[in-house]
Amino acid sequence: xxxxxxxxxxxxxxxxxxxxxxxxxxxxxxxxxxxxxxxxxxxxxxxxxxxxxxxxxxxxxxxxxxxxxxxxxxxxxxxxxxxxxxxxxxxxxxxxxxxxxxxxxxxxxxxxxxxxxxxxxxxxxxxxxxxxxxxxxxxxxxxxxxxxxxxxxxxxxxxxxxxxxxxxxxxxxxxxxxxxxxxxxxxxxxxxxxxxxxxxxxxxxxxxxxxxxxxxxxxxxxxxx
Amino acid sequence: xxxxxxxxxxxxxxxxxxxxxxxxxxxxxxxxxxxxxxxxxxxxxxxxxxxxxxxxxxxxxxxxxxxxxxxxxxxxxxxxxxxxxxxxxxxxxxxxxxxxxxxxxxxxxxxxxxxxxxxxxxxxxxxxxxxxxxxxxxxxxxxxxxxxxxxxxxxxxxxxxxxxxxxxxxxxxxxxxxxxxxxxxxxxxxxxxxxxxxxxxxxxxxxxxxxxxxxxxxxxxxxxx
DNA sequence: CTTCAAGTGATTGTCGACAATCTAAAGGTA
DNA sequence: TACCTTTAGATTGTCGACAATCACTTGAAG
Numbered sequence: 001x002x003x004x005x006x007x008x009x010x011x012x013x014x015x016x017x018x019x020x021x022x023x024x025x026x027x028x029x030x031x032x033x034x035x036x037x038x039x040x041x042x043x044x045x046x047x048x049x050x051x052x053x054x055x056x057x058x059x060x061x062x063x064x065x066x067x068x069x070x071x072x073x074x075x076x077x078x079x080x081x082x083x084x085x086x087x088x089x090x091x092x093x094x095x096x097x098x099x100x101x102x103x104x105x106x107x108x109x110x111x112x113x114x115x116x117x118x119x120x121x122x123x124x125x126x127x128x129x130x131x132x133x134x135x136x137x138x139x140x141x142x143x144x145x146x147x148x149x150x151x152x153x154x155x156x157x158x159x160x161x162x163x164x165x166x167x168x169x170x171x172x173x174x175x176x177x178x179x180x181x182x183x184x185x186x187x188x189x190x191x192x193x194x195x196x197x198x199x200x201x202x203x204x205x206x207x208x209x210x211x212x213x214x215x216x217x218x219x220x221x222x223x224x225x
Numbered sequence: 226x227x228x229x230x231x232x233x234x235x236x237x238x239x240x241x242x243x244x245x246x247x248x249x250x251x252x253x254x255x256x257x258x259x260x261x262x263x264x265x266x267x268x269x270x271x272x273x274x275x276x277x278x279x280x281x282x283x284x285x286x287x288x289x290x291x292x293x294x295x296x297x298x299x300x301x302x303x304x305x306x307x308x309x310x311x312x313x314x315x316x317x318x319x320x321x322x323x324x325x326x327x328x329x330x331x332x333x334x335x336x337x338x339x340x341x342x343x344x345x346x347x348x349x350x351x352x353x354x355x356x357x358x359x360x361x362x363x364x365x366x367x368x369x370x371x372x373x374x375x376x377x378x379x380x381x382x383x384x385x386x387x388x389x390x391x392x393x394x395x396x397x398x399x400x401x402x403x404x405x406x407x408x409x410x411x412x413x414x415x416x417x418x419x420x421x422x423x424x425x426x427x428x429x430x431x432x433x434x435x436x437x438x439x440x441x442x443x444x445x446x447x448x449x450x
Numbered sequence: 451c452t453t454c455a456a457g458t459g460a461t462t463g464t465c466g467a468c469a470a471t472c473t474a475a476a477g478g479t480a
Numbered sequence: 481t482a483c484c485t486t487t488a489g490a491t492t493g494t495c496g497a498c499a500a501t502c503a504c505t506t507g508a509a510g
Contacts, residue, residue, distance in 0.1 A: 012294050013464070039491070048465045049492090050275070057279055061286030063378070069237050070471050070492060085376045088325075092317035100313075151310045153288070157382065238494070264461070273495045274462090295462060295501050453510080462501070471492070478485080 014054035025064050028172040033077040062161050080221035087214035095207040101148040102199030134180045239279035250289050253397040258302040287386050303394050305446035312439035320432040326373040327424035359405045
């Protein structure tokens with residue numbers, strides 16, 4: 001496990017550690033709510049506590065861990081309310097991203113999006129229950145639209161921060177993406193609007209897409225309706 | 226300057242340093258684009274490089290400095306495009322915040338908002354050109370609405386991250402808040418909608434409020450219109 | 451004069467160690 | 481038994497030092 005010492009170019013130990021720990025947390029290898037012991041992790045990865053602490057700082061910034069002074073760091077426990085909060089933020093932001101993307105996506109990017117959806121479609125039609133690719137394809141679609149806005153800060157905010165938490169939730173929650181086919185249909189509709197350069201419609205469709213997903217979570221959290 | 230060693234309770238050196246440096250950068254004491262030397266700052270504040278590096282990591286997370294491996298950290302240079310990007314993000318987010326706040330603000334909070342605006346109004350009427358308080362009051366208004374949503378992640382995102390950059394811009398750019406009275410009028414209109422529990426209108430007004438401010442910046446960046 | 455190479459100085463990244471603080475077990479008292 | 485104090489252990493926060501890398505000067509060749 002401790003083959004970290006990358007002879008590679010200028011890769012920083014703290015940076016590599018950050019990515020490694022992010023994956024470990026997101027995929028549930030380090031479970032939610034578990035305490036993170038600096039000496040233990042440092043031994044496990046064969047590094048000093050310095051770079052590890054710096055990596056933890058980064059994870060705290062993303063919101064994957066919570067640190068309490070003189071006590072230590074724990075992996076966050078993502079309850080339903082926090083997840084709903086994330087969707088509340090995503091809805092207007094990604095809606096806006098769609099509107100901008102409708103203006104700025106190149107024809108080549110639109111074609112690539114089309115291929116992505118077809119690829120995704122085929123996977124679902126073949127009835128691979130493989131949640132991994134489904135999730136990958138789902139996120140990829142959203143990522144590309146967000147990046148197409150050209151708003152670097154928006155990209156960082158959504159892709160580098162919030163989406164880690166979503167991936168974590170989907171990895172650790174037993175039920176994975178309750179409605180993959182319906183979601184893909186909605187992606188197709190969004191793509192159509194983008195391809196028509198209809199930003200207004202694309203925004204509405206994306207907002208509904210996220211809003212529907214949010215409602216599914218809402219019902220899970222309060223099944224007394 | 227180096228009276229950092231707080232005998233206070235459990236204040237972390239890295240944490241205090243982070244807040245201190247944030248203020249220094251936001252207020253322009255450390256100018257935009259300037260290089261940040263770890264040994265120099267460490268000497269100046271009488272601390273080791275460890276906590277200082279951790280503070281820098283935090284600042285990088287906020288977006289106040291940029292770090293390049295093996296080279297060092299620089300204070301970001303906020304060009305107009307990046308500022309526009311921030312407003313692009315704020316518009317839908319704070320609009321949404323207003324809609325939620327219209328439902329969740331208590332009467333007491335609404336009254337406090339009212340007092341805040343009256344206080345602000347008086348300052349402007351007395352023709353204090355004091356940009357500082359104007360800015361303070363402006364931000365306060367937005368802060369309170371955002372916090373009223375109860376969405377902690379939204380609060381962190383806007384108040385703890387994006388708003389530092391705005392404060393930095395207003396402190397360092399010569400022209401400060403070109404239209405304080407007009408902006409206050411818009412705040413009053415928003416308050417009115419909030420007080421009427423008209424979330425839909427409050428959202429629209431807030432979006433326009435931010436959109437107008439964005440247009441002012443847009444014209445500054447490209448005066449050839 | 452320009453351009454490239456080597457060398458020097460400073461800065462960054464990483465490490466191990468020590469002090470301050472917290473956690474938990476042991477023991478004593480009501 | 482319940483509760484508080486003490487104490488031992490471990491963990492976190494901070495420090496100073498060393499190795500790796502970069503920036504800049506010096507010098508030489510074309």
